[in-house]
Amino acid sequence: MTELPQQESSDDTESASELLEEVLREFAELDSAAEPLRVELVTSEILGEWWEAGDDLAAELIEFASAAPEPERLVAPLAALRSLATTEDQREAAGLALEKLGLGEPAWAGELNQVAVGECWRTADVYGDESSVLCVFGAGESAHGLLVSVGYALFGGWADEAVIVESPGEVIAEMQTQAAESGDLVTCEQITPGRAHQLLADAFVGTELQNDPEVTDDYVRFRALAMARTRALPEPEPVDPPRLLSTEDQAEAIDEFFRASADLEDTEAARVVALRLIEFGVEHDPRRPLRVGPDKLASFVDSVDDGALELTEEQDETLEKVLPAWASWGAWRDGLPEEAVEPLLEAVEDRLYERALETESTVDAYLDGFDDLDEQSVARLLERRQFAIPAIYTEIAGEEVELDPSDPEQRRLLVIGEHPDFQDSLAEDDLDEEAFLQVAAHTTVVDQLWDDEPAEVWQAAQRLLQRGLERTEVLDELARVLEERLEMGEGDSLEFDVDDYCRALDELN
Structure with a gap:
């Protein structure tokens, strides 16, 4: 049977054209004297919508510029993409397309992402699971801040929230208050802009590595602008490379763990679970593979339950004994303050309890239709x-x-x-x-x-x-x-x- 060749859907073509037309209308509403920050926010929101939908309309818009019937309508969006597009290739392509048009640019075009860098601050929990980074840009009444939340339980750290804040001084005060009221569970420190650049750049990479990252609506909206502001920071400071653990290093860590865990039976199954914990750390927390934290250990359990990490039935049963012991040993090994140990162990026990309930619910589904079986x-x-x-x-x-x-x-x-x-x-x-x-x-x-x-x-x-x-x-x-x-x-x-x-x-x- 001869098959007809597949043709591009006219509905898809019309949909893309409608979206591009909507973008042109939005930029047409921005006059030449518009505030640069307003232009950046509009552009970032548009790029966020495209990113969330999985559509690379930025590339289509740039390509469309060469044959646009009304090229003057393309000047504003191309000028915005030249500064705000999230890839270097697209920023360069937008600049070249704009140059070929040879038309005058809006007054705001040369001011996009041209900002003075101010203070940078960071809060972090004592476990190393979560961090927030705030960078201040501009001064006086025009100052604004970029606040990014970073989780370190997976992917070497990734950003799940980013927002532009109007009053960065108030946010800094809130960060300091949170740390002061937490005892020793949260720290707050001023960091160099280069250090902030490194933290944010790595976090955005961690998010982009995921097929479907669980991020907030604010992250989607401010993503492009947050990346642009990160590029405005001084060059990132060098950091320590990932800690490589040889087979011998891993075996030594496991031996040390069992020597310190006298109440835990030293079995082959328990050793495999400990090895999986190390392997998980090497993959998702390469700079501190043996670090323990509530979020990191919960993510390990999630990976086992999702099938990303494979355990035999015997090893799975041993997990509920190994994990609390691993958390206790890791807390001692990391030198966590005493007030941080109990919340860590409680979080591990809570996750294992939830897992037991989930397992019981799953077993009930498999036993559907049968009662009182031996x-x-x-x-x-x-x-x-x-x-x-x-x-x-x-x-x-x-x-x-x-x-x-x-x-x-x-x-x-x-x-x-x-x-x-x-x-x-x-x-x-x-x-x-x-x-x-x-x-x-x-x-x-x-x-x-x-x-x-x-x-x-x-x-x-x-x-x-x-x-x-x-x-x-x-x-x-x-x-x-x-x-x-x-x-x-x-x-x-x-x-x-x-x-x-x-x-x-x-x-x-």
Whole structure:
């Protein structure tokens, strides 16, 4: 069958044109005498909307300038992008496009991001989990500040909030008061602008490394301006490189941990959990890989639960004993003040308690429809259903979702989540008969395993597992057997001969 070539959607083209037209209208409302900060805020908000939507309309606008029917309308947005675009390539391209137009620029064009740098301040919690950086720009009544919140539990530190503040002096006073009232849990210090540049630049990189960072609305709105103000700071000061831990260093740290944790049983499973904690630190906190903090340890647990870090069942059970001991040892090792240790241990216990509740809720979903089973029956039921659906989390259209495997429709989504090829076809409404049968076969096999009906499906799966096949290979084999026997019935229904299907399953060995 010959396929027609894919054409660009006219709806998408019209949508992009409408957005660009809206931008041109917004800049048309900014007269030549507009305050530079107002222009920067308008530009930053527009760029934030594009960034949040995943659309690189800045590049389209720059490209559009060369053939624009009304080039004078492009002067203002190009002048703004020359200073505020978030990549150097786009800033240079906007400048070149503006130069080619050869038209007069607004009075504010040369004043964008031309600001005097004032004081810079930083607060940080004693654990090293969170920090806020404030940089003052300008002086007197025109002074404003950039305030950025940075978390260090993941990605080597990343910014989740950024805002332009009108009264930076008041914010500095609030930061100092917070530190004074916290005892020894929060510090506040004035830092050099070069140090602030390094902290902010690294934090923005950490945010940009993520596919879908959880940031505030203010971060989206002020992102472009915050990055521009960071570039206005003096050159970043050099910092210590990441601390490299050799295999020997990691083994020594684990030995030291168990020597200091007399109440913790020194088992292979416990040692693996300690090693995973070190590996997590090396990846996400490279300058202080052994540091402990409530947010960092909670993120470690989240990574285990999300499947990013793999533990066996035995190792997972040991986690609840290892983590509090690791927190206690780390607090001693980091020299945390006494008043910081108890909140740390309480935060760890709270996270483990929440995890136990989540696990109990998950187990309830897998035991749906069965009551008063003995321990062996529960184990067999969980083995079969967790083979069919190993996790209640999946990614659909780039977004992680939690679903209930006991609900047939949500169970189907969990199956589809394991097959990105299915997702693409379904999203484009482009399932041909072959793809349709593949989706039907995989989802039906999982339903059969969940319900243990017919029983031959699970029996065949167990035999294939004993042969050394991986779970995905087993499911593919079972789905193949069913797919070969599926026939189209009335409407869109599918039919198959159960007896023939079971005989074919029995022959799988």
